[in-house]
Amino acid sequence: MARSKNTQFAVAVHVLTYLAGMADGGPVSSDELSESTNVNPVYVRRVLGPLREAGLVRSRPGVHGGWELATPAHDVTLARVWRLLQGADPVLGLHGPAPDCPVGRGIQRSLTALDSAVSDAVAAELERFTVHDVLMRQIEQPAKPAGG
Amino acid sequence: MARSKNTQFAVAVHVLTYLAGMADGGPVSSDELSESTNVNPVYVRRVLGPLREAGLVRSRPGVHGGWELATPAHDVTLARVWRLLQGADPVLGLHGPAPDCPVGRGIQRSLTALDSAVSDAVAAELERFTVHDVLMRQIEQPAKPAGG
DNA sequence: CAAACTGTAGTCGTTGTGATTACGAATCGA
DNA sequence: TCGATTCGTAATCACAACGACTACAGTTTG
Numbered sequence: 001m002a003r004s005k006n007t008q009f010a011v012a013v014h015v016l017t018y019l020a021g022m023a024d025g026g027p028v029s030s031d032e033l034s035e036s037t038n039v040n041p042v043y044v045r046r047v048l049g050p051l052r053e054a055g056l057v058r059s060r061p062g063v064h065g066g067w068e069l070a071t072p073a074h075d076v077t078l079a080r081v082w083r084l085l086q087g088a089d090p091v092l093g094l095h096g097p098a099p100d101c102p103v104g105r106g107i108q109r110s111l112t113a114l115d116s117a118v119s120d121a122v123a124a125e126l127e128r129f130t131v132h133d134v135l136m137r138q139i140e141q142p143a144k145p146a147g148g
Numbered sequence: 149m150a151r152s153k154n155t156q157f158a159v160a161v162h163v164l165t166y167l168a169g170m171a172d173g174g175p176v177s178s179d180e181l182s183e184s185t186n187v188n189p190v191y192v193r194r195v196l197g198p199l200r201e202a203g204l205v206r207s208r209p210g211v212h213g214g215w216e217l218a219t220p221a222h223d224v225t226l227a228r229v230w231r232l233l234q235g236a237d238p239v240l241g242l243h244g245p246a247p248d249c250p251v252g253r254g255i256q257r258s259l260t261a262l263d264s265a266v267s268d269a270v271a272a273e274l275e276r277f278t279v280h281d282v283l284m285r286q287i288e289q290p291a292k293p294a295g296g
Numbered sequence: 297c298a299a300a301c302t303g304t305a306g307t308c309g310t311t312g313t314g315a316t317t318a319c320g321a322a323t324c325g326a
Numbered sequence: 327t328c329g330a331t332t333c334g335t336a337a338t339c340a341c342a343a344c345g346a347c348t349a350c351a352g353t354t355t356g
Contacts, residue, residue: 005313005343007243010259014243017255029332036252039243040315045333061333062323078262091239091270095155095162096186104184106285107165111158113287114226114277121273122239125266137254139261153312153344177301188346193302209302210354 008047008085011037013078015044016131019057020073027059027066050084073135079126090115091122156195156233159185161226163192164279167205168221175207175214198232222280227271229279238263239270 014037022028030048034041048067051057058070092115096108129139162185170176178196182189196215199205206218240263244256277287 006241007314009240010243013259014252014255017258018251021251027332031332036249037243038252042316042335043314046314046335049334059333060323061321061331063325063331065323065332067333093153093155093158095158101184103166103169104162104186107162107282110165110282110285110287111161114274114282117287118270118273121269122266125269126262129262134255134258134262137258139258139265155345175301179301190304190347191345194304194345197303207302208354209300209352211300211356213301213354215302 006086006089007039009082011039011044011047012051012081012085013131013134015048015067016051016056016069016073016076016081017134019067019069020131020135022068027064027068029066033067047085051081054080054084056081056084072132074130074132076131077127078129078131078134079123081131082123082126087119087123091118154234154237155187157230159187159192159195160199160229160233161279161282163196163215164199164204164217164221164224164229165282167215167217168279168283170216175212175216177214181215195233199229202228202232204229204232220280221283222278224279225275226277226279226282227274230271230274235267235271239266 015033018033018036019028030041030044033044037044045059048057048059052059052070056069056071056076057067059065059067092111094108094111094115133139163181166181166184167176178189178192181192185192193207196205196207200207200218204217204219204224205215207213207215240259242256242259242263281287
């Protein structure tokens with residue numbers, strides 16, 4: 001697939017869910033978060049940066065510092081997190097640069113349009129769930145064979 | 149950074165569309181295909197391998213050899229191509245391995261289920277189009293802002 | 297046999313990803 | 327004020343994926 005090894009979205013959702021579970025336990029350090037997610041604390045801070053810019057989380061340095069939610073978990077859709085971290089990248093992988101022959105360019109235009117359509121489909125699916133849903137395990141395996 | 153890694157799907161769709169456009173012009177060499185797609189001929193052959201196994205294309209070595217469609221273009225959905233080349237890989241990136249804390253494991257289970265749901269959504273979207281649609285430029289930019 | 301293809305293994309350079317180290321700035325407690 | 331804790335961020339490193347490229351064996355046509 002196009003979207004290969006980037007785990008930022010997964011880490012972000014994991015952390016947000018963890019913070020939602022902690023509720024009012026005060027700020028959580030990136031060190032503690034790194035233990036739950038099994039990734040490096042520096043990486044946690046890097047991933048959380050854009051989420052803080054967007055107002056989803058707060059961070060505070062110092063002795064009793066750390067991270068906490070700045071928005072209720074049921075107000076944070078996964079689509080929002082997705083767009084913040086990976087919305088710019090194409091879901092399908094496009095090839096190219098632009099080929100020489102005009103036929104090839106026409107095909108590439110179609111592929112670009114297709115990528116937009118698929119990206120929207122992904123976003124629409126992620127719009128259905130919030131961090132609160134993840135915390136409550138409300139995401140079920142789809143039983144349908146990808147048709148509908 | 150702009151484009152994601154794996155371009156096999158894009159190259160495959162490009163080649164299939166090209167072959168569909170050639171209709172009955174006889175086999176097309178991977179060299180000619182590589183010029184339209186702007187990728188290496190060896191890479192073209194490697195990508196086309198699975199499609200041949202699935203009966204979508206035929207290949208013939210020798211002087212007037214090359215590649216041609218083995219299935220009508222309007223019978224080949226893009227979802228089928230997708231599944232052949234990249235259906236196994238996750239759309240979202242999962243992180244891991246399994247964390248130590250049980251809370252983290254529960255979150256990861258949710259994320260795995262979420263990935264299935266999103267993968268199905270991608271497949272469903274790609275099911276709507278065929279190689280023939282790409283050839284006819286029937287794929288339009290979606291106007292909706294990704295909301296249902 | 298020679299030419300034109302495919303099939304496939306193998307190597308190589310580039311790039312993305314995340315771990316890790318390092319250090320400065322901010323905050324709290326004594 | 328001093329020291330401990332934590333964030334913010336840059337720099338570097340190892341690893342893996344991707345795709346270009348080379349090379350060569352096998353197959354078909356003339």
